[in-house]
Amino acid sequence: MNPTFKIFVIDDDPAVLLAMRSILEPDYAVETFESVEACLPRLDAEKPDMFLLDVSLPGMDGYAFCRQIKDDADMNHIPVTFVSSYDTIDARLSGYNAGGEDFIVKPFEPAEVISKVKVAQQITLSKQSLKEQAEASEYLATLALASMDEAGIVLQFMSKLIAWDNDQEIAAGLLELMQRYQLNGVVQTRIAERTLTLSSAGTNLPLETSVMEHARTMGRIFEFSNRSVHNFDRVTLMVNNSPLHDPDFCGRLRDNLSVAAQGADSRLHAVEIEEANRRNQAGILGALERIHVSIGSMRKSHELVRNQSSSLVLELGESLADAFVHLGLTDNQERFLEDMVNEFMRRLVELFDRGEETYQSFQELSQQLGALKQ
Numbered sequence: 001m002n003p004t005f006k007i008f009v010i011d012d013d014p015a016v017l018l019a020m021r022s023i024l025e026p027d028y029a030v031e032t033f034e035s036v037e038a039c040l041p042r043l044d045a046e047k048p049d050m051f052l053l054d055v056s057l058p059g060m061d062g063y064a065f066c067r068q069i070k071d072d073a074d075m076n077h078i079p080v081t082f083v084s085s086y087d088t089i090d091a092r093l094s095g096y097n098a099g100g101e102d103f104i105v106k107p108f109e110p111a112e113v114i115s116k117v118k119v120a121q122q123i124t125l126s127k128q129s130l131k132e133q134a135e136a137s138e139y140l141a142t143l144a145l146a147s148m149d150e151a152g153i154v155l156q157f158m159s160k161l162i163a164w165d166n167d168q169e170i171a172a173g174l175l176e177l178m179q180r181y182q183l184n185g186v187v188q189t190r191i192a193e194r195t196l197t198l199s200s201a202g203t204n205l206p207l208e209t210s211v212m213e214h215a216r217t218m219g220r221i222f223e224f225s226n227r228s229v230h231n232f233d234r235v236t237l238m239v240n241n242s243p244l245h246d247p248d249f250c251g252r253l254r255d256n257l258s259v260a261a262q263g264a265d266s267r268l269h270a271v272e273i274e275e276a277n278r279r280n281q282a283g284i285l286g287a288l289e290r291i292h293v294s295i296g297s298m299r300k301s302h303e304l305v306r307n308q309s310s311s312l313v314l315e316l317g318e319s320l321a322d323a324f325v326h327l328g329l330t331d332n333q334e335r336f337l338e339d340m341v342n343e344f345m346r347r348l349v350e351l352f353d354r355g356e357e358t359y360q361s362f363q364e365l366s367q368q369l370g371a372l373k374q
Helices: 014-024 036-045 062-071 089-098 110-147 150-161 167-180 206-215 247-327 331-371
Strands: 006-010 029-033 050-054 080-084 102-105 185-191 194-199 221-224 227-231 235-239
Touching: 006 014, 006 036, 014 029, 014 110, 029 036, 036 062, 050 062, 050 110, 062 080, 062 089, 080 089, 080 110, 089 102, 089 206, 102 110, 102 206, 150 167, 150 247, 167 185, 167 194, 167 235, 167 247, 185 206, 185 247, 194 206, 206 235, 227 247, 235 247
Parallel strands: 006 029, 006 050, 050 080, 080 102
Antiparallel strands: 185 194, 185 235, 221 227, 227 235
16 A cells, blocks of 8 residues: 555545545545535645545535646646446546546445555556656657648558557557547557557546447447547547537548548457467467377387287296196197287287377377478
């Protein structure tokens, strides 16, 4: 735990404030407030690392305060987790629209609260890293827009797309594509039963993921408020700041983003097939290795049985020779027994020869299968 990680909890229910303190202290530094207005003077002196913010508050409500936080250059990096009695997609969309990062539904379990705080800590680290990357890439993005037309941006994206061999690279490429158009958005990819949600705020943020899971169930291309969504089987793009003041530019963006998303969907399908092929190949190579080991064990076992059987046959011959001396057998009786033993030995040798042929057949099969590994 990190006691230097400071959390401001704002809720008008004293029982909730007491519960939050009991759950989070002493592992985290916790300050509680019964209203936004009670918290504001404290913010003049110190900023927290995280807000746990009730939605329904006297005076300014949680959504309005979250918007104020995200509009403040000194605080917009601080993750906000809403605490609400309502678990509906409208409530989550309202939280997402206000700029929140996560959502807790009352009544809550202590383990859930701890988990959400750990997510907020990860978001903070992710934002710090992304901020550094954004500062480095902002200048490059400006230069790219100055030297490349709108269609050229898509063409450059498509030329890079074929070289990307995993969903992380493809999602990052789509996010960079939107940033080149000066768009703020979210990308979600879905392959091999795994889902990746990426934005400039971080990776797999709970509230963003929840909103994208809802958006992916809508139509192929649809718009609401100042957002536009492009849906394909394995990828969803959501633009949060469509330039509605320029309808012509919006139309061109819609076409370009659709082309890019469709190309990404096709590449994701190919990546999915490639991953499945690699898994199958690994299984085949493992099976070939097991076959090779089994054939080696068969060879050793065959040689051991042959040597032991040969020894037994020799012992049998010596025992019969000794027995002939003491049994007083006639010449005909001795020849009869010798012929019987010799026939037995001949048949035994035939069996060994067949075993050797079987081993050689397996050995040839192993070599043929081994050639497939090359």
